[in-house]
Amino acid sequence: MPRRTPRNAPAALRTPRGFPGFLKAASVCTLIAGLLSPLSPAVTLSEAAAAEPAAITDHCGSRCSDILPPGQNGNATLAQILLNQAFGTLPEHASDQLGPYAALAKGHTGLTDATISSFFNDASFGVPADQVASTVKPAGRDDVTIVRDKKTGVPHITGTTRYGTEFGAGYAAAQDRLWLMDVFRHVGRGQLTSFAGGAPSNQGLEQQFWRSAPYTEAELRAQIDSAVAKGGERGRQALADATAYLDGVNSYIDASDSGRYFPGEYVLTGHKDSITNAGTIEHFKLTDLVALASVIGALFGSGGGGEVDNALTLLAAQEKYGVVEGTRLWESFRQRNDPEAAVTVHGKSFPYATKPADPQGTALPDAGSVTEEQLVYDRTGSAAGAAAGDASTTAAATALGSARRGMSNALVVSGEHTASGHPIAVFGPQTGYFAPQLLLLQEVQGPGISARGASFAGLSMYVELGRGQDYAWSATTSGQDIIDTYAVELCQDDHHYLYRGTCTAMDQVEQKNAWKPTTADGTAAGSYTMRVWRTKYGPVTHRATVGGKKVAYTSLRSSYLHEVDSIIGFQMLNDPDYVKGPADFQRATQHINFTFNWFYADSAHTAYHNSGDNPVRAAGVDPDFPVWARPAHEWQGWDPAGNTARYTPPSEHPNSVDQDYYISWNNKQAADYSTAPWGDGSVHRGDLLDDRVRALVDRGGVTRAALVKAMADAGLADLRAEDVLPGLLRVVTSSPVTDPTAAAAVTKLQAWVAAGARRTETSAGSKKYADADAIRILDAWWPRLVKAQFEPGLGGALYTAMQRNLPVDEAPSAGHGPTGSHAGSSFQYGWWSYVDKDIRAVLGEPVRGPLDRVYCGGGSLSACRDLLIGTLKEAAGRTAAQVYPGDEQCAAGDQWCADAIVQRTLGGIKHGKISWQNRPTYQQVVEFTSHR
Template sequence: MRLRSARLRTLTTSAALALGASLLLAPGPGAAAAEPPPAAPDFCGDGCADILPPGANGNATLAEILSHRVLGTRPAHADDQLGPYDALADGYPSLTDDKLGEFFGDSSFGVEPDQVASVTKPRDDVTITRDKKYGVPHIQGSTRYGTEFGAGYAAGQDRLWLIDLFRHIGRGRLTPFAGGAPSNQGLEQQFWPQAPYTEQDLERQVEYIRNTQGERGRQAMADAQAYIDGLNAYRTQSKNGRYFPGEYVLTGKIDAITNVGEIEPFKVTDMIALASVVGGLFGNGGGSEVESALSLLAAQNKYGVEKGSRIWEDFRARNDPETVQTLHDGSRFPYAGKPDKARGTALPDPGSVQREQLVFDREGGARAPAKDPVRAPKKLKPLQGMYDDGVLPADLFGSAGQHKGMSNALLVSGRHTASGHPVAVFGPQTGYFAPQLLMQQELQGPGISARGVSFAGVGMYVQLGRGQDYAWSATSATQDITDTYAVELCEPGGGSPTKQSAHYRYRGTCTPMEKLERKNAWKPTVADSTAAGSYRMQVFRTQYGIVTHRATIDGKPVAYVSLRSTYRHEADSIIGFQMLNDPGHVKDAASFKKAAQNISYAFNWFYADSRDTAYYNSGANPERADGVDPNFPVHAQQAYEWRDFDPRDNTSAQTPPAAHPQSVNQDYYVSWNNKQATDYTSGGFGMGAVHRGDLLDDRVKELVEDGGVTRASLTRAMAEAAVTDLRGEQVLPELLEVIAAEAVDDPDLAEAVRQLEAWRKAGSPRKETARGSHAYAHPDAVRTMDAWWPRLVEAAFRPGLGKDLYDALTAQLGVDEAPSAGHGPTGAHAGSAFQYGWWGYVDKDLRTVLGRPAEGWSRTAHCGDGTLDACRETLLTTLKQALAVPASEVYPGDASCKAGDQWCADAVIHRPLGGITHRAIQWQNRPTYQQVVEFPRHR
């Protein structure tokens, strides 16, 4: 990470270090001379472990940042979990239960007396004990208020700058806060249009929870206020004591010498804004109905209505019989499926769709066009707000409707384990940041007993972790909780409307749209030399949601608006998390499911104790009107609204808990953002015959068949899948079989085929030859696959589909997500790979060419002209093209890697959100935070 401006470089001179010396001597938050309280009841023994790289400490003073820049030092506990996390990619083959401690930390309750690093009492009724090994805060309160106050205080200690950064992102105010770099603009343009709340909207959400959710709602808001009080207490103390995060100086918020400046006080409504960012990243589904309409029209234009619709359904794969599912017990959970006869569908006139303009009035440093967040390409230069290698990319979701889930779970019933107790290896894959979006904590107090992680700034409860005798985790589910309505435009005086009209018909009345704006201006800062500038963001809001597109239908102007069920309910899920932390509530699988039912975002929840495993899919699934096809826009008429829809608080009837996919004690569960159950439709493309969930399912199924599963063997299965190329394991066999129909005469092609076959037989790994070698065991095969895949897909499908349809389909589902590609919540170097792609289409098409069954796929093969010879020629031609591409083009390099460096191109790099950076680690496609648990007993 390079410093951007001359002013910041100047700060790293000896004169600046002299300035920093005074800050080095400034007292930090004092560790009171107190004994840690006794540990809470813990029924896990030595069976619970976890890991969260790079480290628990995410704050750094200015002196620590300058020392890091000049001397390479880092604050204590900033990166001490990075090494163990990295080592698993090499160490998993010989992993045993005894060796788990080399790769995971002990997640027992409390801190042993000889492991206490510090004890802090911010109030008389709460104690924060930190352990020596990783510095995790263990918060124990004698009162409920004190417990939550301590949670907020510890959050300030570990993530004050990050929390401040993200509350500004959620409010669409990042550029005035952190600088006007183009990618900073792109980031606020990505999130604010999803939840363009006014302060009154945010306050209303707080009151909704307090007034409509009973005693738990009132307690949740009291807990939130106590958490904010603790966060503000640390904010004030760190400012007065001059040990606040150094980023406040680097962005001009506080003067390093005079200490003049302010860290704006936090409010409960900040948590709502922050929750909208977290939910937008990981808990939404659907919303791509306009894009689906465009691709359907392209298919019908190419093939005619009947055949075009059938071809489109092949690619949509709403209920692919071959896709991997979390529930494989024969149960069915119909939701958001294709109706027998659709009603109210509102397809646009061809060529009439226009994306709603978001950005206006660019001045100064804003004149260079920022990326339209909806049209942003798959590969984006990362945010350059504070540093050259940035903070976040503007395109967090990839193609339309593809919300990045990126978490996995593996659970095995006690019937198939060595101990007779369930085993679970699970966690969220939330990207790699420095510091992490998640923070570790233990909370013990009246009605609260849990340890795990929470998103910084909304950590009044542990969101993923363990209780006294149970553990839980989640993966993003992406079922469809967002719909698009076509509102008829009108003019209040009765004139002829245009596509730009700002009035629409709502239940027969011409109604004005509500215009919401953000006027953002910024000045250059020490950390960002971007010229001063300003611009204005603008969205229109209707009773049916936010305007995203304008078009005509049968020549009449309409606006397409997006309505998600969690809009205006960003923090309602707090009730479910409160229940998961409550040992008085969660006592078994049944009570766990009741807690998960109170979480509104689309997640798959998993549970394990000493007796049972369980699964429940959460989400505010709206009940749609009969005959509505949720894949496409529908007319904004009462007949097609969600049942009992009330726009005041965006409430409606929702599918009952029994209709959500769920199970107890299935032989095993796997989830890697794959399909939940038969007939349960996701919110977008990608749940096809080949999915990265297959990498887990195949391995865990084999373990279960053999029996005697242990924590180590289940972790090995996860870790092996984490370094495996999905294309190589699942699709390369068919590719090579088509090629092998005849002998390959070309010596270069023959050698490439030999290398690919050897890689396949080795398990298609993207793995170092030895720890620290920074070289793959099959580098040529990996490079060939990376260059070949996009070429073979285009050559196999585009000629038959035609340019328009191929472009429309690839806009909805990207062709590839290899590790070196720029995608996911941190752009390139994101770890997460192979979530969305065309591997299932290629697999089915090749089987069709080979004359084999391919369920859920028309018998019209796309590769070549559908014949084996023509398809083989297509594959060989594109393979020859791939071989001619030099490594420097396959891996073009970036701010972190030289062109052609294969290992580095794949490597995981923690994206800096502040002044501290970390080394790259080898690629692993695994959860960011991960638990390995096996409870030997129960309360």
């Protein structure tokens, strides 16, 4: 284990807690020596005994638990960063949740309710007297107290006034995540390179997010004013809460600046001088919260888009097979409403974004005419030295960019099927693995607020996912389509377009960034300008011609200019006087305009609701393709001035109360509810949960431990091996396998399937997989068999094009996949359903929602078998070094390391790798024993 900073170290090393330092080890000792000279006291806060809080009954009865790796402490002083880089020491509470989280991968098999505490934190309200590590009155205030516990360092904030409560929440957030908050307010404003340097990873982050939310300062402020006005009394309270929260953040900035214990990344990026303390850390303002919210909304709460890619693959299919047959092929692969798809709500239909019988207004591009809109202009300088920088930061950008694809799960069982008679839930969001983590833990108790759980750093005036006094809630990304692509016809020049018959100038928004040379990350000085052209129908994303007419394709999402609106729903979820049962919970989540699946449990009830502002589309509009920007095809009731429209009512969103059980792993919500992502077919990782939870419910007497074990077991399963490989092996063994190489491979694969098809270590900490050869063979075989199975029938161009809509593979080690290497979340996107349906068709088994034709071997069992055996032999002959070629984290051939999860550095502190498991980052285990 890494060595930790001693508790008796100088104050600068002990003070709570950023961004990679990139300093050479040779210079570290000299810098540390200077930093360890006599220092002013690191903490100058007034400390006092906590005032007695109002009595709160915790109805969880010690049966609420949670976990959030790597640790609560996400800030580090310069000395702590240098010590970490030189010697591997870690600040207190920077990594103490990583070990228990990692240990569940092997420890779950013998789990009991009594041993859950070995792998999760106690999430009860309050801190026992003998577990109090510190008690602080921030800024000397007497209306709020922050108590931190010894085990995790989580802040328990108790206020006697609403203002004091929120002040304390802001102060505690800055203690734990100040640098990360600063990074992301600059990401949201498209200013990260000017703030943190011109490393390619920084450029990628700011370009990706600013493109989708290129707001001016006035527009950021207008969002606040609009949300307050629309929210009435709750809107006014939210504004007051946010103001108090920022006062707390800024108070900590001032205290840490004067005490010289601010995050060391400010020194490493040139904002502060380590010797003279010259320089400033800018105070946060309300519009910074909007910038932060726009990033989180883009990451996790905005499903849809992709209509241009859809159009390109449709055109490719039609070019090869003609319009009728090509369209039928495309629709079969799109699987808009696959009858074999796993769903969260059982037995109910919720039609949305379905394919119209007679599409109207579709604006498909002319072949070969599409170009992506240029974003970056006037580039100077060079990023040629990027290879010398921190590759893990580049990987972090990849993982952040793909996080909106999914990555969360939920398992909720009704009390009718549990041993106690009370519902049980194991649920949480998968927000990726970062150091520091994007989320933070907190307990907040004050007038009108009573909750413990996780919140995004910088937006933690309320608990966003967690528990109240007698209920808990969580979310998964739902991904339903709230984004449409419009084709605006150009007039006059490339920057004018027809808007309701009038030639109208596009609006141009620019962000100019410049950065200084940095030897640390290998970048030279440079600058560039980001430029987005905007229309009434949203920002321009592509240029093309349609029927010979020049058009710009734009992206319009219902949450555009409305990222702040969701604050009202979160305020309600934190209010014990509002949420008293499942109906109140559903009403609260109806105020959240981001696309999420929300789950609820109390001592007697469970519930589910899908949130998001789903626009009511014009009759005949196909949401999967670009549509002409004309009044007849606009969203119903659409007002471009504020980007408001008619939205489908809450009753038309998938919802349920007291269903036998709920599962969600970013799968389809309900029958006829069309989600934007591809891949909701017969095989989905949601099946891994559904199979296990359904079996538990059938047996009855479900316990917390049993539900955790089901989650953990699914999180170690290889979806391909559990749900697709058996069919492949039935084809291969339909006749005796005489080739010795293929026969040996079949034997290994069969044994792995019989053992449970998991990717798990031989023993805890061994860093070697059981069934290692079988795993290697399947990892090598899958992309080969998919290509051999489908490319002959699709043709090379269409096969390649289809992968823009749905990658072939997302195994843990598949660095080419949408999530990137070492990111944990796996098996969300792949051609599992296509292979499954096609193989079953070859075998003559029933297939509901089949593909347009049988592809493997042209439908011949013997030809398909020959194809599979040929690719299997090739895969079996690949060495571990060929299958796992190595990267900046791992040596070639290291299978365990290729899968391993890395906490990607967004700050200066680095952590060790942990064994792969496919589960939420923040996770709760809850079973309430009573109710108010």
